[in-house]
Amino acid sequence: MSDPIIKIENVNKWFGDFQVLKDINLEVEKNKKIVVCGPSGSGKSTLIRCINRLEEHQKGNIVVDGTTLDENTKNIEQVRAEVGMVFQQFNLFPHLSILDNCTLAPIWVKKLPKQKAEELAMKQLEQVQIADQAQKYPGQLSGGQQQRCAIARALCMEPKIMLFDEPTSALDPEMIKEVLDAMVNLAKAGMTMIVVTHEMGFAKEVADEVIFMDEGMIVEKAGTKDFFANPKSDRTKLFLSQIL
Amino acid sequence: MNKLNLLKPDLNNLNTYLYIGSFLIFLSILDVFLNSFFSTNITFFLHDFISFVLPLILGLIGLHFIRIEFTGIKNLDLLNKHINTNNFNALLTLSIIFVIIKSIPPTMSWFILDANIAGDSKDACTGTGACWTYIKIWIRRFIYGMYPNAEQWRINLSFVSLLALGSIGYFATEKFKKYLTIYYVIIYPFIAFLFIFFFISGGPVFFEFSYGIIAFAISIIVGFFIPKKIKTWYFLLVPIILYISLKYFLFYEETIDLGKLDGFNWVETGAWGGLSLTFIVSFFCLIFCFPVGMFLALGRRSALPTIRYISIGFIEFWRGVPLITVLFMSSVMFPMFLPEDFFMDKLVRVIIAISLFEAAYVAEVIRGGLQALPRGQYDAAKSLGMGYWKMHILVILPQALKLVIPGIANTFLALIKDTPLIFVVGLLELVGMLNLAKTNPEWLGFAMEGYVFAAIIFWIICYAMSKYSYNLELKYKTER
Numbered sequence: 001m002s003d004p005i006i007k008i009e010n011v012n013k014w015f016g017d018f019q020v021l022k023d024i025n026l027e028v029e030k031n032k033k034i035v036v037c038g039p040s041g042s043g044k045s046t047l048i049r050c051i052n053r054l055e056e057h058q059k060g061n062i063v064v065d066g067t068t069l070d071e072n073t074k075n076i077e078q079v080r081a082e083v084g085m086v087f088q089q090f091n092l093f094p095h096l097s098i099l100d101n102c103t104l105a106p107i108w109v110k111k112l113p114k115q116k117a118e119e120l121a122m123k124q125l126e127q128v129q130i131a132d133q134a135q136k137y138p139g140q141l142s143g144g145q146q147q148r149c150a151i152a153r154a155l156c157m158e159p160k161i162m163l164f165d166e167p168t169s170a171l172d173p174e175m176i177k178e179v180l181d182a183m184v185n186l187a188k189a190g191m192t193m194i195v196v197t198h199e200m201g202f203a204k205e206v207a208d209e210v211i212f213m214d215e216g217m218i219v220e221k222a223g224t225k226d227f228f229a230n231p232k233s234d235r236t237k238l239f240l241s242q243i244l
Numbered sequence: 245m246n247k248l249n250l251l252k253p254d255l256n257n258l259n260t261y262l263y264i265g266s267f268l269i270f271l272s273i274l275d276v277f278l279n280s281f282f283s284t285n286i287t288f289f290l291h292d293f294i295s296f297v298l299p300l301i302l303g304l305i306g307l308h309f310i311r312i313e314f315t316g317i318k319n320l321d322l323l324n325k326h327i328n329t330n331n332f333n334a335l336l337t338l339s340i341i342f343v344i345i346k347s348i349p350p351t352m353s354w355f356i357l358d359a360n361i362a363g364d365s366k367d368a369c370t371g372t373g374a375c376w377t378y379i380k381i382w383i384r385r386f387i388y389g390m391y392p393n394a395e396q397w398r399i400n401l402s403f404v405s406l407l408a409l410g411s412i413g414y415f416a417t418e419k420f421k422k423y424l425t426i427y428y429v430i431i432y433p434f435i436a437f438l439f440i441f442f443f444i445s446g447g448p449v450f451f452e453f454s455y456g457i458i459a460f461a462i463s464i465i466v467g468f469f470i471p472k473k474i475k476t477w478y479f480l481l482v483p484i485i486l487y488i489s490l491k492y493f494l495f496y497e498e499t500i501d502l503g504k505l506d507g508f509n510w511v512e513t514g515a516w517g518g519l520s521l522t523f524i525v526s527f528f529c530l531i532f533c534f535p536v537g538m539f540l541a542l543g544r545r546s547a548l549p550t551i552r553y554i555s556i557g558f559i560e561f562w563r564g565v566p567l568i569t570v571l572f573m574s575s576v577m578f579p580m581f582l583p584e585d586f587f588m589d590k591l592v593r594v595i596i597a598i599s600l601f602e603a604a605y606v607a608e609v610i611r612g613g614l615q616a617l618p619r620g621q622y623d624a625a626k627s628l629g630m631g632y633w634k635m636h637i638l639v640i641l642p643q644a645l646k647l648v649i650p651g652i653a654n655t656f657l658a659l660i661k662d663t664p665l666i667f668v669v670g671l672l673e674l675v676g677m678l679n680l681a682k683t684n685p686e687w688l689g690f691a692m693e694g695y696v697f698a699a700i701i702f703w704i705i706c707y708a709m710s711k712y713s714y715n716l717e718l719k720y721k722t723e724r
Contacts, residue, residue, distance in 0.1 A: 054623050073631065081629030091624035095642050095722055105628035108638060137722040150624075157628060 005030045005161060005192055006051060011060035013046060020046045021057065022216040028161075033193045035203040035224075038213035039239065044196045047213070048163045051194070052076075052083045065160060081109055084154030088166040090146040092138040098125070098149050099134040102156045110157065117156070124152040128182045144175030148182050155186075162186065164195040200243060204228060212236045253312050261309045262320075268306030272299035273341065280346045300338055307334040366687060378690040379697050382681045386697070389517015389677055395509065398446070399520050402439040409435060433531045440524060446510050459486035513591040514670065519701065521673040525595060526660045532599035533659070534652075537606025542636065544611055555607070562604035568665050570597050575669035594666050602659045609651040613644035646720045653713035657706050674698055 004027035013021040020043045028034055036044045049055040050062060053069050053076050062069045064079045093101050102121035106112045112120070125131040128148035130141075138146055147167055154162060164183065168176045180202050187193055187206040197203065203210055203224065210227040212220040212235075220227065220236045231237050253261040276299050278284050287295040307328050315321060327337045358373030361380060369375035379386070388396050409432065413424050463483045470478050516524070543555030562570070574597035575590060582588065617640060625635040645652075664675035672680060678694040681687060 049623075052627055054626060077629050077631055080627055083627070085623075085627035087620055087623065087627075089618070089620050091618075091620035093621065093624070093639055093643070095646065095720070104638060105630065108634055109629045139722060153628070 004028055005065050006194075007061070007063040008047075008051075009061040009063075011047075011050065011057045011062060013043075013050065013055065013057045013059075020216050021050070024060070024216075024218060026211070026218065026221075028192065028194065030160075031190050031192055032208045033187050033191075033206050034195070034209050034211060035207040036194065036196045036211045036213060037198060037200070037203065037239075038219075042213045043216040044213050045165050048085075048165055048194055048196055051161075051163060052080050052085060054085075081157060082159055083161045083163060084157055084159035085163045086147070086150050086154055086165065086167045088169050090138070090143070090150045090170070092146055092150055092153070094138050097135055097137055098130065098141070101138065101149060102153045105153070106156050120158075121152070121156050124155045125149070127155070127185065128152045129178075142175060143171045144178045147171060147175075147179045151179075151182055151186070161192045161194070164193065164197065166196050166198070168197065168199055198243065200228075212239065214239075253309050255312060255315065258312060258315060261312060265306045265309030268302045268309065270306075272301075272303035272306065272338070273345070275299040275302075276342050276345050280349055299342065300335070303338040304331065304334055307338070374693050374696070375690055376693065378681075378687055378693050382677075382687075385518060385681060386674060386677050387519045389521055389672055390515040391511060391517070391520070392509075392515070395511060398443045402443045403520070403523070406436055406439060429531075429535070433528070436527065444511070444516070444520075444524075445513070456487055459483050462486060513589050516591070517672040518677045519674045521671065522660070522663050525591075525598065525663050525666065525671075525673065528595045529598045529602060529659055529663075530656055532595070533602040533606050536599065536603035538610055538641070540603060540607035541610035541614060544607065545614060559604045559607050562601050563608070565601075567598070567601055567662055568668055570601050571665060571668050573597075590669055591671065594669055594671060598659070598662070598666075602655060602662075605655045605658075606652065609648050609655055610644060612651065613646075613648035614640065616647055617643055646717075649713055649717050649720075653710055657709060660705060660709070661702060674701060 006026070006028040008024055008026040011021055011024040012019065024047060036047065038044050046055055050057045050069075051064060053062075057069075065082055067075050067079050069076060069079060092098075093104070096104060099118065099121055102124060103114070103117040106117040106120060107114055122131055122134065125134055128151055130145050130148055130152070133141060133145060133149075138149070141149065151167075167183070168179055171179060176199070180199060183193075183195070183202065184206055193206075195202070195207075207224045210222060210224050211218055212227070212231075212233075214235055220231060220233050222232075227236075228240070231240055253265075275286055278286060285295060287298050290298065308331065310320065311324055311328055311334075312320075313324065315324075328334050354373045356373070358371040359376055360369045360371050360373070361376040362368055363377050364381055365377075366375075368377050384393065384396070388399060391399060413428070416424055460483055463479070463486055466482075467475070467478065540555050540559055543551045544559065546552045546555070571594060574593045578593060579588075621639060621643065622635065625639040630638065663673055666673060667676040667679070675698050678691075678698055682691045682694055
């Protein structure tokens with residue numbers, strides 16, 4: 001067994017008096033695909049936002065690819081450059097064209113020469129099939145196209161890990177498929193992925209492990225087949241019966 | 245022919261209603277027109293009050309008759325849809341038309357028909373209208389202030405050159421476009437400063453400054469041979485140390501002539517004035533207050549308490565005091581705190597004071613833009629590995645500044661119109677010169693012309709700026 005690329009130990013987090021994460025322990029190995037599901041408010045998004053420290057955890061340890069996340073800004077920026085993230089609301093930069101969205105961080109953070117960054121960006125945009133939209137602005141694209149661009153933008157940093165925070169929740173049903181396809185392709189290419197989603201079809205297709213969270217705790221963690229075939233806890237059974 | 249119902253015009257008798265309505269409207273406008281332009285009252289046989297409101301009533305009835313929907317006549321439909329939707333709007337429309345017609349003749353007569361421009365003394369103004377002779381005689385003072393007539397070409401040359409240098413942006417090729425921001429934010433103001441320093445001011449101030457140039461040149465040349473690691477420190481410290489050592493240790497009184505060139509005659513800033521001073525003060529204040537305001541806005545949202553509280557304190561202090569007291573302090577109180585041999589020009593002090601004052605307003609405007617951005621933009625920038633400055637410079641500020649263009653333009657316009665207040669420290673720009681001219685015993689009683697002139701000039705400047713801000717908004721619009 002190889003060393004885990006993400007190691008989360010006893011992580012606790014509070015928003016004011018409210019405890020969002022309670023003693024989370026999780027290890028993710030390289031090239032594994034983890035799907036995190038659970039009812040809203042269960043702390044799934046907070047958990048994966050902690051992994052690149054968009055949220056601070058108050059107790060416990062998070063180690064990403066050998067770097068411990070703490071107050072040190074250098075460490076944080078290093079981790080963030082290695083961890084790509086895709087958001088529910090796309091969060092593309094509306095003042096830049098699609099191509100510039102994708103080349104901005106490689107040029108300014110990784111110091112790639114402009115031409116190289118553009119080649120890389122076009123390659124990634126082709127992967128998600130929006131290369132022909134490269135000169136447009138985000139406001140001119142459909143939701144599905146924007147989300148695929150957001151995936152391409154994250155991939156342009158050539159991350160080792162990709163985090164997805166409910167990537168399809170803000171999309172029309174018709175557009176969900178095109179985004180999921182892009183994610184499936186990415187999974188097949190061997191990326192390490194942690195996906196927060198309600199798309200159980202996607203989970204069945206690509207996930208190695210499924211984690212069910214409720215009230216800030218990991219209730220159940222099992223291989224994909226096990227998870228859907230014979231869930232152990234009652235809470236998981238209830239959840240699955242409601243969404244399947 | 246269908247029966248005419250005068251209360252309810254309808255499509256069936258369209259032509260009849262149109263003819264009656266148009267005739268009534270024509271009649272009402274004709275009445276006001278004749279009354280206004282030829283002072284004849286065609287309804288003289290009526291009672292005063294009725295004669296006064298008659299055009300309004302006739303016009304209203306006329307508009308009522310032509311208010312028919314879906315006539316198929318394009319212009320009529322447009323008219324009905326936009327300005328003749330109901331009786332109240334019709335009344336407003338008519339009132340506005342009448343007021344305009346009524347106000348044309350007196351305005352025309354004051355501005356042009358009864359105005360004088362010939363001659364060169366007060367006696368030439370015999371008409372009842374404006375006396376443009378006054379403006380004509382004083383125009384040099386209004387534009388150049390007390391600047392000596394023989395030297396005014398220096399101001400002209402500087403302004404024309406600066407205008408030419410400022411328009412470079414239009415002709416820049418794609419290759420140089422990316423340097424434009426740096427050019428306009430740093431290089432251009434510096435060039436403008438040099439122009440003003442050498443051409444408009446001139447005189448012995450030069451050698452003070454030459455130490456700076458020498459220090460700068462030496463440190464840049466040496467800078468090429470400095471290892472990269474200490475370059476930042478080097479450029480922060482060495483030029484300043486060089487400057488100080490040059491000034492206080494190396495150059496003694498006898499060698500001071502080394503730095504001296506035969507410049508132009510010195511014209512002290514107290515003699516500057518008029519429109520050119522308005523431009524100089526506004527230009528530098530606009531350029532300085534913007535970056536200061538931007539840093540204050542960022543500081544006020546900083547996570548570091550020291551920076552945040554300093555920014556809040558600064559902003560609230562400058563927003564809390566009136567500009568006129570700030571200017572007064574800058575000229576009276578400020579020099580008391582300075583070391584004895586340190587001299588700072590009145591104009592410089594005024595520019596700094598106004599810049600800091602307006603920076604507080606700009607800061608709050610920009611903060612509004614920063615707060616309007618969704619949190620996701622910060623998250624996205626962070627998740628791509630950008631640090632604080634990269635995130636703000638590349639992602640946050642471009643969007644926030646775009647949002648606040650109208651607010652910034654608003655502040656800048658207010659700044660330009662605040663410049664007349666520098667009269668409290670004895671600097672007389674356009675309005676200040678006006679006040680001086682109107683108290684001249686030979687030209688008493690022409691305040692009106694002066695203020696109208698100033699109003700027109702200010703309006704042109706401000707309108708140009710607001711147009712420019714609209715253009716910027718359109719240029720940076722990337723939404724669908």
